[in-house]
Amino acid sequence: MKTLLLIIVSLLSFSQEGFGQYHDSILSQHHFKNEIIRSYDVDLLTNDRFIIGMKGSSLGSGKLYESTDEGEYWKPLNQGAALCDSCIDIQSVKIVSKDVILAGTWQNGLFRSTDNGETFTKSTNFPASDIRSITKDLDAVYAATTTHGILKSEDEGLTWTATHPDSLNKQMAAWHIEVNPHNKRHLYACTFRQDLRRSEDQGKTWTSVCSKEGVMFFDIAFTGKIIYAIAASDSASYLYSSLDYGKSWREQKLNIKSACAVEVVLEEHDHHILVGTWSGGLYRYFPKQYGANEYLKDPVQHFDSIGVTKIFSDGNDIHKFTWGDGYKKYERPMGCQCYMPKVLSPDSDPEFETLSSCKIDNFHFMLFDRLGKVMIDNSENIDSFNKEMRSLMGSTPDGTYIYWIRGTFNETSTPFDFKGHITILK
Numbered sequence: 001m002k003t004l005l006l007i008i009v010s011l012l013s014f015s016q017e018g019f020g021q022y023h024d025s026i027l028s029q030h031h032f033k034n035e036i037i038r039s040y041d042v043d044l045l046t047n048d049r050f051i052i053g054m055k056g057s058s059l060g061s062g063k064l065y066e067s068t069d070e071g072e073y074w075k076p077l078n079q080g081a082a083l084c085d086s087c088i089d090i091q092s093v094k095i096v097s098k099d100v101i102l103a104g105t106w107q108n109g110l111f112r113s114t115d116n117g118e119t120f121t122k123s124t125n126f127p128a129s130d131i132r133s134i135t136k137d138l139d140a141v142y143a144a145t146t147t148h149g150i151l152k153s154e155d156e157g158l159t160w161t162a163t164h165p166d167s168l169n170k171q172m173a174a175w176h177i178e179v180n181p182h183n184k185r186h187l188y189a190c191t192f193r194q195d196l197r198r199s200e201d202q203g204k205t206w207t208s209v210c211s212k213e214g215v216m217f218f219d220i221a222f223t224g225k226i227i228y229a230i231a232a233s234d235s236a237s238y239l240y241s242s243l244d245y246g247k248s249w250r251e252q253k254l255n256i257k258s259a260c261a262v263e264v265v266l267e268e269h270d271h272h273i274l275v276g277t278w279s280g281g282l283y284r285y286f287p288k289q290y291g292a293n294e295y296l297k298d299p300v301q302h303f304d305s306i307g308v309t310k311i312f313s314d315g316n317d318i319h320k321f322t323w324g325d326g327y328k329k330y331e332r333p334m335g336c337q338c339y340m341p342k343v344l345s346p347d348s349d350p351e352f353e354t355l356s357s358c359k360i361d362n363f364h365f366m367l368f369d370r371l372g373k374v375m376i377d378n379s380e381n382i383d384s385f386n387k388e389m390r391s392l393m394g395s396t397p398d399g400t401y402i403y404w405i406r407g408t409f410n411e412t413s414t415p416f417d418f419k420g421h422i423t424i425l426k
Contacts, residue, residue, distance in 0.1 A: 032326030053090025104131025276308025
């Protein structure tokens with residue numbers, strides 16, 4: 001039987017600057033100081049548009065703000081007014097389409113904008129007053145509530161229906177709901193009943209895929225076939241990982257408390273994991289190796305001690321939304337980088353492709369089998385090398401192959417010399 005393999009979820013990288021540290025010395029933006037940012041959404045088509053929901057301290061302080069330049073400048077939505085006179089806490093926000101934005105509140109229900117945030121009106125037919133999370137897949141929008149479980153809309157939030165019988169409302173009460181961006185038919189819900197649940201039929205049925213007594217699941221993050229979930233009890237935090245698209249899960253206890261948010265950052269060390277906590281700030285963990293259920297915590301303990309509500313990263317920057325110190329953006333100075341897939345497979349999507357952020361002079365790539373036989377010796381360029389690599393899938397035996405790549409980054413005149421391995425699987 002043919003084995004389905006997804007390849008480029010992990011990347012090797014080599015760079016003139018190596019792996020940079022994220023800390024306050026390279027904090028590039030800091031807005032809404034001393035305020036709580038409760039929710040956010042980002043336009044994933046561009047990664048430069050953010051909308052945030054605030055948690056205030058008095059009636060009428062629940063407001064929305066938007067940035068269209070990756071967090072440098074923010075402007076108020078809803079003409080600068082709170083969503084309602086009694087709104088305090090904007091717990092969820094979702095960019096649904098070009099003009100439609102949804103915002104879910106604590107105790108005040110759902111609000112909808114059809115003019116790209118200029119004005120919002122309350123949805124009178126939405127049955128719940130407490131909306132914790134909103135997400136969308138290819139065809140519908142989903143809202144996680146504390147009283148009505150998971151609700152669904154197929155008309156951009158205009159009308160809503162239950163995804164399950166009313167008898168399951170309490171069981172399906174959820175803190176967070178998320179669509180797997182790599183399989184948008186799979187929904188995940190972090191419920192208040194101490195488990196992580198998945199639906200494969202647009203919310204009609206739900207299966208508990210991961211649970212632990214006394215522990216609540218708060219967040220989930222995806223990178224290809226690998227899925228991470230974060231959970232915590234009053235005294236401990238846990239990182240759960242799945243290497244098979246969520247079929248099975250492994251638990252790793254973390255030496256931090258009150259974890260509540262997780263984000264995966266793809267870059268030169270395969271990937272690393274950001275974990276935010278309610279009271280201890282933001283931490284970074286590195287998987288020791290692919291498939292291993294062990295993680296190394298960054299020796300730079302954390303960014304600061306301010307509590308985290310949400311995290312987003314596009315690989316280069318980290319956007320941190322906090323419980324009491326507003327929004328912070330951390331930037332890593334970038335040199336030239338080259339990314340090499342670790343696996344070559346006919347089932348990979350996208351297909352095998354080595355990428356470089358800078359032009360490479362004096363390019364030379366060699367591939368060897370385990371006996372030292374030269375399989376490829378290319379001194380032309382990356383494009384011709386990629387074609388040669390893809391041609392290997394037809395006749396080359398499965399196995400691990402050693403490569404050696406050398407060259408000079410044109411923009412910086414910096415030479416590099418890197419060795420590694422590629423696995424061929426068919």
